[in-house]
Structures are given as structure tokens and as C-alpha cells.
Amino acid sequence: MLSFPTPSVYQSSKCFVTYGVMGHLDPNQPPTKSKPWSTVAGQDFINRVELIISQETFEVVQKLVKERAAPEYKRVVMSLHDILLGAFFAEHIKKGDVMMLSEGRKGIDNVFTLRNGMLTMFLDKEAYERAGLVGKPDGVKGKRGLKPRWVVEIDLTSPSMVPGKKGFDRLIYASKNAFGTPVTWLFCNLSSTVPNPDPIAPHAPTRCTSEPSVLQNIDAMLPTLKPPIDAIGPEGREKLEYFSTELYEWLSLVRLQSPRVQVGDQIDPYLCRYQVPGDGQQGKICKVTWQGFLAPSWCRQTLLDLVAGLPSKAWFSFSTTTFSKGMAGDNSQVSLFRPQGASGEYVMWEIKSHE
């Protein structure tokens, strides 16, 4: 086999494992800056959230889930030009807090994202030159003859982004000429108030709700749900690696609803040699899934409520998956697992690609 040429931006995703202790949770002052909360909130647009718990603790979760409002999002067809004009801009962007993602594959099509007031445009060379805005090269740097893609970032909440100012007018001009075609967006209003009349209404958005879907009573073989005692420190690194890899594999198989983790699974070992690690315990587990256009702040809040609401000895696993990027469709994930019997500890896996 010929070796891959280096250096390259084309790198496979990496998984970072953290085994730590959650701080004391004060319900009045929810933690934001420490891990794991900052990691969960630091992702961009979340596509799927999955919760895996044992059947006994499901009753608590059911109540929690029913009391929470299911997150809503809208799908709307607008052009970038419409977003930057009029009531939409004034209400949602300047005053409110919204999150928007346009259709397309990053790295191939032109994708626009709006988050925390920051408009980011991932453009190819032609669109960038037509727009005439200032941006940074995106991707492989310094290769002669390769046409780079460009990233343009504009902070729309800054005071200089007002109709009438030069920078903003340049942006409006660019959006009218280069980005005038309507594209499909996912829109999520993060603030608690909705302006009345809603400026998105003229564009006929489709309202979608991410109702949680529940899969109950999965009869499964359980692995050891507690990390080994000496997995801390530099000597325990190998043990932690084995434990976390096996546990993550088991959690992924449960998320995929694979028959391999079910009790009584008889698969020919020629086809699959997977065996659930541990001593063969069995139990019933449940999987709750939210799918849609979810905000990382909502995910963090849900996680906080879960940690506060579940019995402290129970184990659970909480995973968030973002939207896929690029040609290969990689996405980033954050999975968190609270071991059984250890209420303050957690194991966290972050899967990130190079971007």
C-alpha cells in the first residue's frame, strides 16, 4: 500500500476521554464554566440527544420528560438577504437570540450559520469573490494552485452593524447580489420571548417539535458499570483506556439498537465476535431520543435536570451528536456517563474531527 502524503487536513476524527468529578450542583447557580458542562454547551448545532438509563429509573425520567417542553424549531425558506433586512433583523438578531443553519455540506456547498449573533459563511472561491467581503482562507493552506475555500465571520450584534453604516451596507449589497437565492434554513429561537408579530411568519415556516421517542424494556446484557478503582493516575491509564473503550462500544451498540447486546443473542462467531464485557449481568434498559435542531444550552439544562432529578446511585448515559460536516459526513459527539454508585463521577468521551 502506498502511504498517504502528509501534511493533510484530511485527518480522521479523534476521541478524547475524560474521567472526572462533577462539582457540587447548586440549583440556584447552575455551573457553566467547568467540565463537563462547558463541553456540552460548547458544541454548535445539535442534531440528536440520546439518554440511556435502566428501567427502574425510567419512571423518574418519564416525569421529567413530560414536564419539560419539547424543544421546537422551524424550517423556513429564506434568502440571506431576507434575514438581514427589516423586522427579522431588528427583532430576532439584534434583540433576540436565535440559532440558524442553512442547508448544504460544509466544504462543498455554500453554508451559512448564525449563532450568538455571529454570522459565519463558508463559501467557495466564486461566491467569495462575488460577495466581496473580507474573510479568511479555510482548509489547506499554502498550496500553490489549489483554490481555497473561504470563511467570512461577521458579528451582527455589534453596534456598527446597523443599516446606514458602510460595513453593514456592504454586507447587504453582497447578500443581494451574490446570495439572493432562497435556501432552506433551520431556525431555533433561544430566547424565551417571541416578538409579536413574529417577523418570520411571512416566510411561512414549518413548525417542528422534537418529541422524545422512548424505547423501553430492552433486555440487555450489562457490562461493568463502574470504572476500575485504580484507573486514576498515570499508572491506571491503560486500565482506563480499556474500560472506556469497552464501555463506549457498548453504549454505541445500545444507541444503535443492535441485537448484539440483547440477552440470548446467538450470532455465529464467524460473523461477529463481539461479547459484552463484564460478568454477564442482565437488566432492562431504556433509551430516550430527541432529534431535531437542538440548542447546546438546552442540552446542558437537560443534563443538569437529569443529574439533579435522578437517584444518586443510578447510572445513566447522555450523548449529544452534532450535524454532519463536509463530504464524508463526520460529526462531533459528546457522550457522558455517570457510573453506578458514584454520584459525583463521570466519564466523558468527546469525538472531534479536525475542524
Add this chain to the structure above:
Amino acid sequence: MLYDLNIAWSPTTLVSELERTLKFAKNLGYDVVALNQTITGNIPTQPHPISNPIPQLTPPHPSFPAVPPSSSSSSLPTVLRRVTLTVTDPSTTNYRLADFARSYDLLALRPTNDKAFSWACLSTTEPPAIISLDLTQFLGFHIHHRTAMAAVHRGTRFEICYSQAFSSGNTVDAQRARSNFIGNVLGLLRATKGRGIIVSSEAKSALGLRGPADVVNLLAVWGLGPEKGTEALGTGPRAVVVNEGVKRRGFRGVVDIVQAAPGGKVRSEEEDGAEGGEKLSKNQRKLQQKQQQGQKQQQQQGQKQGGQQGRGQKRKSEESSGGGTDGGGQQKKQAK
């Protein structure tokens, strides 16, 4: 935008099969696709002009006028029409190339021996858009770096059709075809060092198509680095398509009609034709260096597309007597 510039078509292809293949291609992510008709053997002197038998299933690509493009979310990709001429004896084909180029959107050559290959690379009157070799055959000649790079500098691109590697079965022929394919791809990549390569399927049905990430991975095994592979699926074929459109629409890529002013005489505006950077610039330079100089700046800017779409993009272009005898031809394009 991902391109697949070779989907095999013949007059016996059923429209239903073709639609299935095109839908699958769109599903996999290829936005622009070219239906390819291969013509082997002697090319008859008649008919003249040549009619293009490939059906036009979708509105034409904006580079190839005259209808504005459909929205991006239709279920079929934009379809171009292409012809591949299998050439064994260059002397009989040379004079017909211009006719084929006029009736089809893209012209490709498939030389089968050394003489035809060096003719295709170096001494055709107009460089073909694509040189696509049948990589499952034993070529019988080495592809030399100098010949290949001369062709690339003239503006031709070499094509690797990945479905040629998928000959199924364990017959000796199939095995030999696969090993020939690998050997020829290695030779082609060694000669060109990955530059000037475009990748397409030569899919006869939907089964011959593969997803773009898989194609990039497969070619990375055989030596075409992942960035070059992505470029060979995206920006490389795009340059081919746009440049071919420019050649057919404008006068030597310098003069073209962007937008007809309503209710009056047609006003032709200058614009810089060369998208795709060096390719057309070198081509044009060869033509126009004989007459004038100073074409170099325009090539790095400027896109050709969207000419007929009436987007109303303001372009400040200085009038110059394009194609004339003096040293004009400097255009500046600004999006402001």
C-alpha cells in the same frame, strides 16, 4: 458542487434506467453529471453537422445557454452531453473534431496507441477537454511526464473512470482488467503527479456509481492524495465545464454577452472569461500572445457563470477592443 462527467449512454439505453441512474447520482451528491456517448471505429464523413442524440432531461447548465438553471433542489442533477471518440488513427479524425465539439457540450478523446496518444496530447487543432484512456486495457506504451504535462498545460485534463475497476467475477479477463487498471492508474499518476486529473465513473447503471468520499479514499490508496482527489471531483471538473462553456459562448473567452438590455439592440459587454485559472489563461496566452499582450491579470479573477441569469450584478469593466490587435483586454471585476 460535485461533478461526475462520465455516465455511459448509448442509443439503446432505456430512459427509465437512465433516470434511475441520474436520481441515484443526485442522491449520492453529484450535482452536475454528463451523459457520455462513446463513438468508436471510423467516423463517417456525413452527417454534417452532427446531431446530438443524447436526450436533454433537465434544463441545461448555465455555462451552456440559453435557459436559466433550475433550482438546486430538483431530484435530477444538471445533465450535460458529452462524446468520447476512440481514436486509433489520428489522421482520419482530426478534421472532425471541431464538428463534434460544436454539437456536444464536452469532447473527450480515447486514444488506444502511442501515436494517437501523443497526437491527442500535443497536436490536435483545439485541445480536447478531456483525455480519457481505457485503463482496463494493456496500453502498450508508457505515459511520459513531458507529454502528459504538455497536454495539461494546453488545457486538457486526464480522466480516471473508477467504475472500470469494478469488473466483477473471477475470470482471467476480469482479473487482468483490474490489474491493468491499477497499473495504468499508477502510471498516469506518476506521469502527472496528480495534477490535471479529473475523476468520474463510467457507470453503465446505478450500480457503477460510488459516493464521493469512497472514491477519494479508493484513489488515495493508489496514490492520489485526498486533497487532490477532492479537487478532482469538485473544482477540476468545474473548471472543465465552465471553460468549455466559455469557449462555445464567447469569442476566445474575451467577449461575451452577459445580459441583453431590454427593448433595444443587443449590447455586448466585455468580461473576463477565464474561470479555472491557469488552464484557459495558458490556452488563451498561446492564441493571443501572437497578437497582443497583457492577458495575465484577468485570468485570476472573474467567473463566467451566471451570465444569462440576469442577476444584475454590477461589473465595472472597461471597454476594450477585445480580440483586436492592440494590447487591451484588461478587465477588472468588482462585486461592488
